[in-house]
Amino acid sequence: GAVVSQHPSRVICKSGTSVKIECRSLDFQATTMFWYRQFPKQSLMLMATSNEGSKATYEQGVEKDKFLINHASLTLSTLTVTSAHPEDSSFYICSAKIDRADTQYFGPGTRLTVL
Amino acid sequence: QKEVEQDPGPLSVPEGAIVSLNCTYSNSAFQYFMWYRQYSRKGPELLMYTYSSGNKEDGRFTAQVDKSSKYISLFIRDSQPSDSATYLCAMSYTGTASKLTFGTGTRLQVTL
Numbered sequence: 001g002a003v004v005s006q007h008p009s010r011v012i013c014k015s016g017t018s019v020k021i022e023c024r025s026l027d028f029q030a031t032t033m034f035w036y037r038q039f040p041k042q043s044l045m046l047m048a049t050s051n052e053g054s055k056a057t058y059e060q061g062v063e064k065d066k067f068l069i070n071h072a073s074l075t076l077s078t079l080t081v082t083s084a085h086p087e088d089s090s091f092y093i094c095s096a097k098i099d100r101a102d103t104q105y106f107g108p109g110t111r112l113t114v115l
Numbered sequence: 116q117k118e119v120e121q122d123p124g125p126l127s128v129p130e131g132a133i134v135s136l137n138c139t140y141s142n143s144a145f146q147y148f149m150w151y152r153q154y155s156r157k158g159p160e161l162l163m164y165t166y167s168s169g170n171k172e173d174g175r176f177t178a179q180v181d182k183s184s185k186y187i188s189l190f191i192r193d194s195q196p197s198d199s200a201t202y203l204c205a206m207s208y209t210g211t212a213s214k215l216t217f218g219t220g221t222r223l224q225v226t227l
Contacts, residue, residue: 044217046215
């Protein structure tokens with residue numbers, strides 16, 4: 001149990017386009033999901049906290065208009081990178097918190113490459 | 116200065132060796148200390164967590180936290196090739212399901 005999936009696992013896009021990444025909790029409900037980003041040889045950095053039915057909370061320095069987060073259901077959160085540029089190329093990982101438990105489970109990540 | 120420092124390795128040890136992985140941190144407000152294991156192309160999975168200072172043991176794994184020195188360790192006894200992975204330390208103020216601050220991860224290779 002407690003599986004989190006991400007789609008796609010890898011995406012290559014042209015500069016200026018938008019990319020949507022999905023994060024799903026497959027066998028549990030998750031009111032709260034987290035989005036992290038990891039640049040090469042750097043640590044996972046929290047970008048935002050996504051709450052079902054409400055606006056996401058963004059970490060300092062993360063542009064909310066560039067990284068759109070939608071948590072429309074208890075099992076799905078999406079991250080849209082708008083007008084992507086090469087500097088947005090990174091590894092994006094989501095995690096989902098099991099409701100009423102102090103546990104979060106991570107997805108396998110999405111490798112984004114912007115040409 | 117990064118909030119959490121971790122040697123990225125790689126660390127290569129023979130099978131059966133004792134492995135020591137470490138992190139230092141600067142923010143004394145951290146209360147929860149976690150170790151995650153990440154295999155290639157997979158998400159991190161929680162190995163162990165400790166609240167405040169002290170030791171915790173789970174099978175071949177022992178986690179230690181020294182808040183006075185802002186230093187945490189993970190020991191792996193009788194290391195196996197299946198332990199080869201990247202190990203990430205993480206910390207939070209309020210729990211394992213809260214905002215986490217990660218180290219860069221240490222890549223471990225256990226050889227036959």
